[in-house]
Structure formats: structure tokens, C-alpha cells
Amino acid sequence: MIEKPVRVAVLVSGGGTNLQSLLDALHDSTIARIARVISNRPDAGAIARARRAAVPTTVLRDPNDANELLAALQGMQLVVLAGYLKLVPPPVVSQFRGRMINIHPALLPDFGGPGMYGLRVHAAVLASGATESGATVHFVDEAFDRGAIIAQERVPVKQGDSPETLAARVLEAEHRLLPKVVLQLAKELA
Numbered sequence: 001m002i003e004k005p006v007r008v009a010v011l012v013s014g015g016g017t018n019l020q021s022l023l024d025a026l027h028d029s030t031i032a033r034i035a036r037v038i039s040n041r042p043d044a045g046a047i048a049r050a051r052r053a054a055v056p057t058t059v060l061r062d063p064n065d066a067n068e069l070l071a072a073l074q075g076m077q078l079v080v081l082a083g084y085l086k087l088v089p090p091p092v093v094s095q096f097r098g099r100m101i102n103i104h105p106a107l108l109p110d111f112g113g114p115g116m117y118g119l120r121v122h123a124a125v126l127a128s129g130a131t132e133s134g135a136t137v138h139f140v141d142e143a144f145d146r147g148a149i150i151a152q153e154r155v156p157v158k159q160g161d162s163p164e165t166l167a168a169r170v171l172e173a174e175h176r177l178l179p180k181v182v183l184q185l186a187k188e189l190a
């Protein structure tokens with residue numbers, strides 16, 4: 001029996017709009033709360049968002065150091081990668097297997113893998129002629145974007161879309177999908 005609310009750690013590298021959607025959705029939740037935000041970049045906008053929300057933060061000296069990351073994750077029950085661009089060291093993946101998730105701005109298994117992040121993903125979707133894109137939440141394993149898919153939300157690719165306009169439409173779907181999945185998993189852990 002794990003006492004509520006479930007303690008969630010969020011790993012970030014960028015501006016943190018997905019983190020913000022979690023902070024807003026879990027603001028007064030009894031099911032889950034953001035207990036720590038961890039980044040490989042001290043200047044990540046997400047770190048500033050966490051500090052504004054009075055959530056403890058950790059900036060990793062070496063994101064490849066499993067012991068440093070395990071120490072930062074001490075006491076956490078669920079780990080969310082939200083715009084975290086580093087590969088998670090295998091000892092950390094195994095410690096949190098089935099309790100570590102990532103959000104990706106495309107319909108995996110397509111348009112994922114090493115180097116597939118940011119506008120590159122959306123440029124690849126447009127170049128492929130796909131009529132749909134979307135957001136994917138999946139479990140994290142030892143490779144980028146390969147773990148079992150938990151949930152997806154689809155959005156249309158519109159005539160005249162640029163990587164920027166498609167990215168904005170997908171990001172809105174991400175902000176709806178990620179809090180839903182985190183709450184669902186937290187209920188299962190509780």
C-alpha cells in the first residue's frame with residue numbers, strides 16, 4: 001500500500017510547457033503531486049516554472065551518471081520525461097521499469113528514435129505526406145522512444161502546415177494527454 005498522493009518526479013531539458021500542464025492539473029490533486037523536477041540544464045525554462053511553483057529542483061552535473069540520477073529520484077514513485085533529451089542510464093531504467101514514462105510529439109513507432117526531437121519530428125511528418133500526427137505517451141526503456149505505448153492522441157495534418165504550426169497543434173494534444181496518463185498510472189500505483 002503506497003500512501004497518497006503518489007510522488008512524481010519530472011525530468012526536463014526545455015521550456016517546460018508539459019511540466020506546466022502537469023503542475024496545473026495536479027495542483028490540488030489527492031492522487032498525485034509533482035515532488036521534484038530534475039534537469040540536465042540549469043537554464044531550462046522548466047526549472048524556473050518549478051521554482052515558481054515551489055517544487056524542489058535538481059540540476060544534474062552528469063546526466064549519464066546513474067547514481068546521481070538515482071539519488072535525485074530517491075523516494076519517487078513515478079517518473080515522467082517531459083522534453084528530457086538525454087538517454088536515461090540503464091540502472092535507472094531497470095529500477096523504475098513500468099513506472100517511468102515519456103511523451104513524444106508524434107505517433108510512435110514512427111518518427112521517433114535518436115535525434116528525433118523538436119521541429120525535426122514535425123518536418124519529417126510533413127515530408128512523409130502523413131495526414132495525421134499526434135502525441136504518444138510510452139514507457140521508457142533503454143532506447144529512445146521504443147518502450148511500450150500507453151496512450152496516443154491524434155491530430156490532423158492540415159493543408160499548408162509548417163513544422164511550427166503542426167508542432168503547436170501537437171503540443172496542445174500533449175498537454176491534454178500527459179496529465180490524463182499520469183493520473184491513471186498514479187491511481188494504479190496507489
Ligand code: GRF
Pocket residue numbers: 013014015016017018019046082083084103104105117118171174
Ligand atoms: C514536447 O514536444 C515533447 O513531446 C518533446 O519535447 C517537447 C518539450 O516541450 N519530447 P516542453 O519543454 O514541455 O514545452
